[in-house]
Amino acid sequence: MQAIIGKKGVGKTKEGDSLTPRGTYLLGTSFGWGTKPAGVRYPFRIATKFDYWVDYPKSKDYNKWVHTTGNPQHIWKSYERLTHPLYKYAVVIRYIDAPIIAGGGSAIFLHIKKETTRYTLGCVAISEKNLVKVMRWLNPKTKPIIKIEG
Template sequence: MLVVVTSHAKARSGTLYLYEKQNGTWRKVLANIRVVVGKNGIGKQKEGDGKTPAGVYPLGTAFGTAKKPAGLKIPYRQTTAYDYWVDDPTSKDYNRWIYYRGNPHRRWKSFERLTHPLYKYAVVVRYNDSPIVKGKGSAIFLHIWPRPSSYTLGCIAMAEKDLLSVIKRLDAKKKPIILISEQKKL
């Protein structure tokens, strides 16, 4: 199972396709889904550069503030007020999902609350996690956009209905991966 995201050089928008292997042949099962990427395009090099990472990465668990959608074939975790993704490169928790009941401002210099409205539904893109390189970038997800003209700080975002279509097609048994690339303009 392959999710492909392409964007033109330095563009903030792109297109998502989903392919499944059927009888030994890759078939497009979702096409032309509009997405937005990092405010500085694709090609992440470091934490805070505003770019979406280029490359091929496994897709991890789905998560969100909403209840698990029916029929999901990938793991799903409903988030709480105690769920954070740490993007503080000085922390031992860097680029990890942490459940923490204390004051996050005392523990980390930077973090994301996983109860953010744009994370009603989301999927972890397993970027920089094997091994984790501090400062290379963190907290990369597929998630909901606020509007089609927006951008992200490194994630890939789309309309809620499109994200749900993608999530519902993903199957953990088929080891879904994502290919993120920049296209040259013709």
């Protein structure tokens, strides 16, 4: 299956460098604003208009999913809306989350790519059809990983 990566390739070193991290990482929860696909046994969390992934390094919420009904522009200088069209379905790539390293890179997901998508800003992207196949394949009784090389 074809995947695309960061605009500048592989080798993430800091927030905003447009690189996908090199290495082997555990996969976290799957999520999306779409209905959980039939046959998915892996944990799936519904994203709402009140869900964000914080990518502002100076925030205590850095590299975390946060649910808030407040105005996100008044809380953080930078964040991802988890209702983004490419996040209809996604899986968290657990990059620098234990421990979190402020400024090291955040919001790294396996998410949907459209036919016109040529690169990501650090994530890994595959077609929606293939992503749903992966989500159905993921086994919650194991500790699935993704290995990123390049």
